[in-house]
Amino acid sequence: MAVYTDINEVDLKDFLQAYDTGELLSFKGIAEGVENSNFLLHTDRFPLILTLYEKRVDENDLPFYLGLMQHLAERGISCPLPLPRSDGALYGQLCGRPAALISFLEGMWLRKSEARHCRELGVALARMHIAGQDFPLRRENALSLKGWVDLWDKSAARADEVQSGLESEISEELALLEDRWPVDLPEGVIHADLFPDNVFFIGDTLSGVIDFYFACNDFLAYDLAVCLNAWCFEKDRSFNVTKAKALIEGYQSVRPLSAAEIEALPLLARGSALRFFLTRLYDWLTTPEGALVVKKDPLEYLRYLRFHRSVKSAGEYGLS
Ligand SMILES: Nc1ncnc2c1ncn2[C@@H]1O[C@H](COP(=O)(O)OP(=O)(O)O)[C@@H](O)[C@H]1O
Numbered sequence: 550m551a552v553y554t555d556i557n558e559v560d561l562k563d564f565l566q567a568y569d570t571g572e573l574l575s576f577k578g579i580a581e582g583v584e585n586s587n588f589l590l591h592t593d594r595f596p597l598i599l600t601l602y603e604k605r606v607d608e609n610d611l612p613f614y615l616g617l618m619q620h621l622a623e624r625g626i627s628c629p630l631p632l633p634r635s636d637g638a639l640y641g642q643l644c645g646r647p648a649a650l651i652s653f654l655e656g657m658w659l660r661k662s663e664a665r666h667c668r669e670l671g672v673a674l675a676r677m678h679i680a681g682q683d684f685p686l687r688r689e690n691a692l693s694l695k696g697w698v699d700l701w702d703k704s705a706a707r708a709d710e711v712q713s714g715l716e717s718e719i720s721e722e723l724a725l726l727e728d729r730w731p732v733d734l735p736e737g738v739i740h741a742d743l744f745p746d747n748v749f750f751i752g753d754t755l756s757g758v759i760d761f762y763f764a765c766n767d768f769l770a771y772d773l774a775v776c777l778n779a780w781c782f783e784k785d786r787s788f789n790v791t792k793a794k795a796l797i798e799g800y801q802s803v804r805p806l807s808a809a810e811i812e813a814l815p816l817l818a819r820g821s822a823l824r825f826f827l828t829r830l831y832d833w834l835t836t837p838e839g840a841l842v843v844k845k846d847p848l849e850y851l852r853y854l855r856f857h858r859s860v861k862s863a864g865e866y867g868l869s
């Protein structure tokens with residue numbers, strides 16, 4: 550599931566009056582996704598995705614997310630285009646939630662990816678970073694060091710319920726990352742959640758990227774580290790260096806990494822693993838039993854974190 554807020558036809562039709570969508574033919578909730586409520590709408594003109602923004606999305610950030618999609622789409626990046634209302638606004642309110650309409654992207658996410666897909670992903674990520682360079686709005690990464698500390702403060706006392714020894718292990722990890730986190734790597738707009746379910750393919754060709762609701766300004770190489778974790782571990786949690794090599798080579802074919810970025814990669818991968826471990830742990834501990842959302846396993850990311858801790862240099866990711 551991800552339909553936290555149910556909508557009815559009367560409210561939806563009222564909401565659509567502010568848009569030029571043509572006649573509503575049907576709508577249905579979309580089961581996939583974690584963060585927001587999504588619906589697929591058919592009108593007599595085109596299909597659309599309706600998103601109602603839920604707990605982790607601050608309404609003040611919507612101009613950044615929706616403006617970014619518009620900016621990237623105008624620069625040839627295949628991502629959803631927000632549909633403006635007749636008053637020019639990119640979102641309105643529906644059932645007490647901020648809500649937007651975005652274009653429907655063709656394609657499907659890969660349940661089983663190969664190295665060639667990782668190469669395409671690397672190319673698309675680097676193109677996105679370059680296209681985002683002149684985006685005028687700014688949004689700090691709320692899920693970087695400070696956000697990690699805040700999440701950990703809320704979860705630490707119960708962490709050992711999930712696995713014994715976690716409280717001390719994660720406290721030490723956080724302290725180390727706070728001490729060693731880079732300060733001067735190249736920055737820009739990053740997607741920050743480019744997991745397989747946010748990247749669509751048609752056949753073997755990448756057809757688009759969705760879900761910009763964690764996008765922010767941060768180190769560009771951190772986005773690559775997020776992808777290393779999300780795409781380069783197998784179901785048995787082993788690291789697939791062939792995929793990592795393909796991902797990084799694809800990225801560097803468009804935007805070569807600096808020596809400092811390459812050196813920082815293992816640390817950035819640790820940080821990225823910790824970030825997803827912490828949001829998953831928080832959700833694990835706070836989502837009520839019986840809730841319809843699928844809780845993601847925090848221990849998956851603990852494994853990745855431990856792997857990167859053992860990495861001595863980015864050469865272990867296949868970089869020559
Ligand atoms: N623009 C789009 N085009 C086609 N399908 C979409 C689009 N946006 C979202 N979806 C569908 O909705 C699902 C959940 O979207 P996502 O943005 O990942 O939600 P969440 O932010 O809640 O995690 C996707 O897996 C996809 O099936």
Ligand SMILES: N[C@@H](CCOP(=O)(O)O)C(=O)O
Pocket residue numbers: 582583584742744746747760825828829845
């Ligand atoms: N990718 C995150 C969860 C956020 O889900 P998404 O559907 O918004 O990508 C994770 O795996 O923890």
